Amino acid sequence: MCKQEKGASFFGMLIVLMMAGSLLATAFKIYQPYLDHMTIKSVVENITQDYDVLRKPIATIKNDVNKRLYINQVSLPTQEALTIVNDKGVLTFNLQYETRLPMFFNVDAVVKFSESYEAVIP
Template structure:
């Protein structure tokens, strides 16, 4: 009878797998927040661009209402210029463009860029 010798993963192979999984999980957890915040921000802007009652208001009032909704949802844009609202011939354009810098490890940062445009027609 010939017996086959059973072997398993070595210590170093197991250590490599654990470190790799840990690295990718750390990156995923750090990048989750900017993407989740952007999802909330874009849903607020999209809802505003589809709300006929909101589109009938002056631009300053629309911006104030959007900022109020951001505050309620506990999100913020990096700066005021990240959301530009323009009115051309009764068509409001909401241009959302910004980037978020996330510190990863030591002096390494990840930069996440977002850019979207929504349009709404004044009633």
């Protein structure tokens, strides 16, 4: 009677640990753009609810957004990432941009964000 040992082999565990490590490394690299986007989203949402700011011209509103982002130590990737359109008293804030992250060697990850907010000018 020979008992057969059961369990994970050394190489099996090594492969599982390597896969888990690469997933964790990827998650840590992608975390920062999502955190920055949550801050940008919060600033834009607060602007859409601030009636004193909504009465100002669009250029001034964009300047106020940039000031609030600067205070939070975040910036938009490009000036075209946020567009504000006035359509008959309704301001539409379009937030569209992408962030490219170097992952491993020559492999990059692209994270895209696209959101729209509306606010009625009081």
